[in-house]
Amino acid sequence: MVSETPTPDTLLRWIPLLPFAAALLHGISSGIVRRAVPRWLVWGLSCSAAVLAFALSLLGFFRLLARGEGERVLVDTAYTWIGAGIGDSRLAVDLGLRLDPLAAVLLLVVTGIAALVHVHAVAYLEADTRDDRGYQRCFGYLDLLLGSMCVLLLADNLALCFLGWEGVAIGGWLLAGFWYGDREHVRGGAELFVASRIGDVAFLVGTGLLFTAPLAAGLPASLLFADLEASLPALESLVLPAPLGLLGESWRRVDVIALCFLVAVCSRLAQLPLSFWLRAAEGTPAPAAALLLTPSLAGSGVYLVCRLAFLFQAAPAVQAALAWIGALGALVGALVAAAQQDARRVLVFSAMSQQGYLLLALGCGAFVAALFHVVVLAVALAALFLIVGSVLLALQQESRLDRMGDLGRRLPGTHAAAVLVVGVLIGVPGGSVFFSRGSVLTASFGSELLGRDWLYGIALFTTALTAFGLGRLHLLIFSGGSRVPFVLREGVRDAPPLMLWPVYGLAIFAVFGGLFGIPQSFANLGSGQLEASHSLANFLGAALPPAPRGPGDAVELWLAVYATLAAAGGFAAAAALYRGSPQTAARLAEAVPSLQRMLAARLHLDVPLEHLVVRPWVFVVERVLGSGLERRVLGEWLVGGAARLLYAGVQAGLRRLHAGLAHGYVFFMIAGTVAVIGYLLR
Amino acid sequence: MLLDLVTDHLITWMILVPGVSALALLTTEAFGGLPRLAWRVVGLASATANLALGVLLYATFDPTRTGFQRVDYVPWIPDYGIHYYVGVDGISLPLVLLTVFLVPIVLVACSRQIEHAPRAFVFVALLLESYLLGAFTSLNLFQFYLYAEGLLVPTYLMIGVWGAAGRIQASLKLFVLTALGSVLLLLAMLTVAQLGYLQTGVLTFDLVTPPWGPARGLVELELPMEGPWWQTQHGLFAAFALAFAIKVPLVPFHAWLPDAQVEAPTAGSVLVAALLLEIGAYGFLRFALPLFPEAALLWTPGILTLCVVGIVYGSLLACAQTDLKRIVAYTAIVQLGFAVLGIFAQNLQGLNGSVLQLASHGLAIGGLFLLVGMLDARRGTRELAALGGIARAMPSYAFFLVLVALSGVGVPFLAGFVGEFLILLGAFRASPWHASFATLGFLLAALYTIRMLSRVLFGPAEDTENRKLIDLDWREKGVLIAICLPLVGIGLYPSPLLRRIEPSVSDLLQQIEIRQQRVLLREEPAVPEAAPAAEQGP
Secondary structure (H helix, E strand, O other): OOOOOOEEOOHHHHHHHHHHHHHHHHHHHHHHHOOOOOHHHHHHHHHHHHHHHHHHHHHHHHHHHOOOOOOOOEEEEEEEEEEEOOHHHOEEEEEEEEEOHHHHHHHHHHHHHHHHHHHHHHHHHHHOOOOHHHHHHHHHHHHHHHHHHHHHHHEOEHHHHHHHHHHHHHHHHHHHOOOOOOHHHHHHHHHHHHHHHHHHHHHHHHHHHHOOHHHHOOOOOOOEHHHHHHOHHHHHHOEEEOHHHOOOOEEEHHHHHHHHHHHHHHHHOOOOOOOHHHHHHHHOOHHHHHHHHHHHHHHHHHHHHHHOHHHHHHOHHHHHHHHHHHHHHHHHHHHHHHOOOEHHHHHHHHHHHHHHHHHHHHHOOOHHHHHHHHHHHHHHHHHHHHHHHHHHHHOOOOOEHHHOOOHHHHOHHHHHHHHHHHHHHHOOOOOHHHHHHHHHHHHHHHOOOOOHHHHHHHHHHHHHHHHHHHHHHHHHHHOOOOOOOHHHHOOOOOOOHHHHHHHHHHHHHHHHHHHHHOOHHHHHHOOOOOOOOOHHHHHHHHHOOOOOOOOOHHHHHHHHHHHHHHHHHHHHHHHHHHOOOOHHHHHHHHHOHHHHHHHHOHHHOHHHHHHHHHHHHHHHHHHHHHHHHHHHHHHHHHHHHHHHHHHHHHHHHHHHHHHHHHHHHHHHHHHHHHHHHHHHOO | OHHHHHHHOHHHHHHHHHHHHHHHHHHHHHHOOOOHHHHHHHHHHHHHHHHHHHHHHHHHOOOOOOOOEEEEEEEEEHHHOEEEEEEEOOOHHHHHHHHHHHHHHHHHHHOOOOOOOHHHHHHHHHHHHHHHHHHHHEOEHHHHHHHHHHOHHHHHHHHHHHOOOOHHHHHHHHHHHHHHHHHHHHHHHHHHHHHHHHHHOOOOOEOOOOOOOOOOOHHHOOOOOOOOHHHOHHHHHHHHHHHHHHHOOOOOOOOHHHHHHHHOOHHHHHHHHHHHHHHHHHHHHHHHHHHOHHHHHHHHHHHHHHHHHHHHHHHHHHHHOOEHHHHHHHHHHHHHHHHHHHHHHOOHHHHHHHHHHHHHHHHHHHHHHHHHHHHHHHHOOOEHHHOOOHHHHOHHHHHHHHHHHHHHHOOOOOHHHHHHHHHHHHHHHHOHHHHHHHHHHHHHHHHHHHHHHHHHHOOOOOOHHHHOOOOOOHHHHHHHHHHHHHHHHHHHOOHHHHHHHHHHHHHHHHHHHHHHHHHHHHHOOOOOOHHHHHHOOO
16 A cells, blocks of 8 residues: 555645635635625535536546556645654644545545535525525535545545544534524534544544654654554554553553544444434534535544554454444444434434444454445435435424325425435345445454454344334335324425435435445356456555455355345334334334333433533532632632732831832833933934 | 844844833823824834834744844843843744734724723833833843833733723732742842852853853853752742743643733733733743753653643633633633643644744634623623624624634644644653643533533524624724734644744754753663653653
8 A cells, every 4th residue: 555656636636625715705705794695606606616526536536547556546745734843753744635546435425425415505595494694604614514524535644634524523513503593503513513522632642642653663753644554563562651550551552542543433423422412413404414424424434444444453452342332333323213203313313323334344344345335325325314304394394203294295306216215225135235234244244353243133133223214214204194284284395406406316326336336246146257346345456455354155145135134124114013104103102112212212322421421520610620629729718828928928028128129120121221222322 | 224223133123112102102291192093093003013023023034043033232231141132033933923913903903992091001002012022032031030020010000900890809819929920030040140150250141142242141051950959950940930830820820810811901811811921931931941951851740740730620610611701711721731731842843833832822812802802892791691692693703703712722724723733742752641631621622612602602692682783893803804814824834934933942952952861861871762761651
C-alpha cells in the first residue's frame, strides 16, 4: 500500500472546495448580509456545487481506473497547513488530499447521494412549510456537511481528517437543530454534538499517542497515514505506563490507540453506549437526515477504521470488542425498532441496527465486506429516509404509525419506491443488501473471534428481526385499512416528480448495486466460472487488507440460504400480524405487555445515562464545584482570608512600604516616559 | 527624515503614540477641554495609527532571524541597571499585533455605550494600550515590572469607574491577589539582579545582553541550585511562577477573574481577557522559563498538573454558570490553561501552539465578550433563564456567536484549533497522561458552548422581549467581521504567523534544553537520552 507511486492531480481540491464555497456564500448571505435571495439562486448554487462535486469525483474515479493496479493514487497538496518544529521533531501537516480506491468508493457514494438529496431538498423544502425562513440555511448546512465529508475522505493525514470529522459533527448539529424553535430538536442536536465530541476527544487522544510513533521508528514525526502505517512495527513495541498500576504495569500503546478510535467510531455509528444521540436524527429535515445518518456519520466511521486497519489488526482484543459491540447494537436496534409507534423512530433504530453489521464486519477483519455494506446501506437507507420524509410531508408531519395505513393507493409513486427499497433492505435475493449483508454474515461465521457462534447467531436472528421491523413499517404505512385522521385525508398527495426521481435513482442503485460485490462463491456457482467477480474488492486492490479466508463455497451458499429463510420468516411474521388489521398485533402485545412496554421505551437505554451521568453531573458541577468549592472555599475562605491577612499586614506597618511602592510606579512611569521623549527629541 | 525616525524606533513609537495622545488629550483639559467627539476621534485615530505601525512591524519583521529585532536601548538609571530596553521577537510579535488590533476595535465597538465620563474612557483605553505594548516588548526586567504593574492602574479604573454594581468588591479581589503576586515578583526580581551582580560584578536588570555596554543578560547567568532557599532557582522560580499564575490565572489562583470580568464593562472585559491575562502566560515564557530552566524542569510536572486541573475545573464551572458573561470568563481560564500547558510541554509543538493560542484566544474571547455586551445592551440581562430563541429575532447575531464560540471549542479551520492541536501534540510528547486529561477540556468545551448556544440562541422565544430584539447594525457587524476574518484566516493558513514564531521559540528551547541537559547529566549520568525518557510519560 505504501509503495504506490502517487500522481499529482489538482482536480482533487475542487471536490471539497465547491461545496465549501457554496456553504460560505450561503453563510455570508444569510448570516451577515440578510437580504432576501431568490430561491432559484439558492438551490441553483447548492445543487450545482453538489452535482459538480459528484462529477469531479466520478472523473477522479475514472482517472484512477485508468491506472494499473498499484498506481491508483492521486495526490494534491495545496500548502502546509500547520507546520511546527525543526529537525527531527518537525511536524508538518499539509492540506494534502489523496484519492486512493478506498477514498474513491466512499467519495462517489457520498457525493452521489448528496447530489440527489440536494435535488430532493429543492422540492422538499418548498413543500415543508414549518418554517420557511430556513431555505438558504438548510442548503448552507447541507453544503457544509458535504464539504466536510469530502475533506474527511480525501485527507492524507490525520489532522486534516479530523477537520472533516469535526465538520461532519458541526453539520450534524446544525441540521439536527434546524427547527430550532422546538426545544426537543435543539436538545437532540446538542446530544448529537456531545456524543460526537466524545468521539472527537478519543480521536484526538489517539492522534496524540500516534504521532510520536514514527519517531520511535526513526522517521520524522508525522501524521500522514502512510508514515503511520510504516511505523507500525515500532509502534507495537511501545508501551504506556499504566496509571496506578491498573491492569498490569504497562499497556501496549497500540491497544490504547485502537481503543480510542473504537470509541470515536462507536459515537459515529450510534452504537452502544454512545447511541443516546439517535433522537437527534428524528428532528432532522428528511433530506438532511438521509445524507447525515448513514452516508456521512456511518460512512466516516467505517472509513476511519478501514484507513487505520493496520492499527486494529495489531490490536486483536479491540477488534473483537468492535465485533461484539456491533452485534449487540444490531440486535438492540432491531428489537427497539420493531416496537416503535413513531415512523421516524422505527427508521432511526433500524439504521442503528443495520450499522451494527458494519462494526461486526470490521471486527471480524472483513474490511471489504464492511465497505461494501456501508456503500449499499448508505444508498438504501438514504432512499428510505427520503421515502418516509415524503410520507410524513403528505401527512403534515403526523408520524404515528397508528394514524397511517392504506397510503399505497394515495401515494403510488412513493409506494413503488418503498417496495423496492424495503425489499432490498430486508434482503430479497439478488438485491444489494442480500450480497453485502451476506458477506458480513459469512465473515462472522468464518471468523475466529471469541464466541463467534454467538456472533453469527445474533447476526442471523437480527436479519429476521430487521425483516420483521421493516416489513411492519411498510405494511403499517402502505397497506391495511386507513387510520389517517379525517383532517389530514384531504391533503394527502403524492410527492412531486422532483422529489420522487432522486428516490428512484437511489432505489435503482440499491437494487442493482450488489452486482459490484457479488461474492466469489456465487460467481463460481454460475457456468461462467468468473475469474474475479468481486469487482469492488478488485478495484480496492491493496488499499484494504484482504478478506479473511472464507469457510468455503458450499458453506457460503448455505449461509445465504439461511439468511434468506430468516428474512422470509421475519417478513412473514410481520405480514401475518399487520397485513390485515393491526388488531392481531395489539392482541399479541397485550399477551406480553412488559416486553412490549420495554421495547417501546427503547429498552430503557436512557435510564443508566440519566442516573449515572446526568444527575451526578448536575450535582457535582452545580452544587459541589459551583456553589461549594468555587464560591465558598475559594471565594470566601481563601481570597477573603488573604484579604484579611493583607489588611492585618498593612495595619502592622507595611502600609508605608507598600504605599511608597505604588506611588513609585506612577512616578517612574511618568518620569520614564518624559525621559524617553526627551531622548528621542534631543 | 521623519519616516526614518519612525522606522528606526518603531517599538518606541508604538508605545508612545497611544500614551502621548492620551496625555495630550489630558493636557487639553487644562485649556478648556475638547468635546467628546474630538476625544473619540483622536483616540481612534491614534489607535488606528498604531495599528498601521503594527502592520509595518509585521511586514518588516524578519522571520529568518532569531533573537530580538527593532531593539531600542537607552540607559535610564544605569547605576541600578535599569534601562529602557525594548525589542520584539517571534514570541512577542503576535501579542503586540493582537494589542494594536484589539484596542481600535474596542474603541469603535464600546465608546458609544459609555455614558459616564466618556473622555476618561478614551484616556484609560489608550493608556492601557501603551502599557500593554510596553510590557510585551520590555527586555529589562525592572521595566517589564513597571509596565506590568502599571497596567493594573488603568484596569482598576476600568472596573472601578465603569463597572457594574459589585465593582468595588471585584476590584478589591483583583487587588488582593495581584498585589500578592507583584510583591513576590519584585522581591524575586531584586534577588536575581543581586545574584547577577555577585556573579558578574555588573548590576543589571537586562534580560538579554544589550547591544552595547558592559552588562550581560540575566538569562546567561547560571543561578545556583543550592543555598538559602530564597536565593536558589527553586525559590525564585516559585515566586515568579506564583506571580504569573495569579495573572494568567491558573486554578486555584483564579478567584479574582470571574468577578472582575462580570463587573467590568464590555470594553474592560475584552481588554482584560484578551490582553491582560496574556501577560501572565507571556511572563512564564519570557522570564520564568529562560531564567530558571533547571528549576523549571523539576516544577514542570506540578505545573502541568495545575494546568490540567484548571482546564477541567474551569470547564466544569463554565457548565454550572447561569450568567452569560461568567460562562465566558471561565472559558478564558480554560483557554489560558491550555496555553500554559503548551509552554510547559517544553517542546516545539507545545511552545508554537501556545504562542498561537494566545493570539487566537485573544481574538475569540474578545469577540465573545463583545457579543455578550451587544446582547446585554439590548436585552438588559445576561441570565440564561431569561434568554432563549434569540436566533429568530437576531439571525446575524446568531451567526457570529456560533462562529466565534466554535473557535473557542477548537473547531478546525478556525484559529482556536491550530493552537490547541499543536499544544496537545506537544503535551502528548511531554506527558501522555496529562495530555489525555487535557483533552477532556475539548469535550467539556463542547458541553458548555453547546449549552450556552442552545439556551441563548435556540429554543422557543418564550419571553416577548426576546422576540422584539433588533438585529446587529452594520457598525457592529463590521467590528465582528474584523474579528472573524483573522480567526478564520489563522485557522486556514497559520503559516505566516508560525513561521515568525518558530525561530524564536526554537532558539529559546535550545537554550533551555542545553542547561537542563547538563542538570540531567550531572544528576543521572546513566540516562543520557533525556528525550526518550520524557517520551514514556510522567
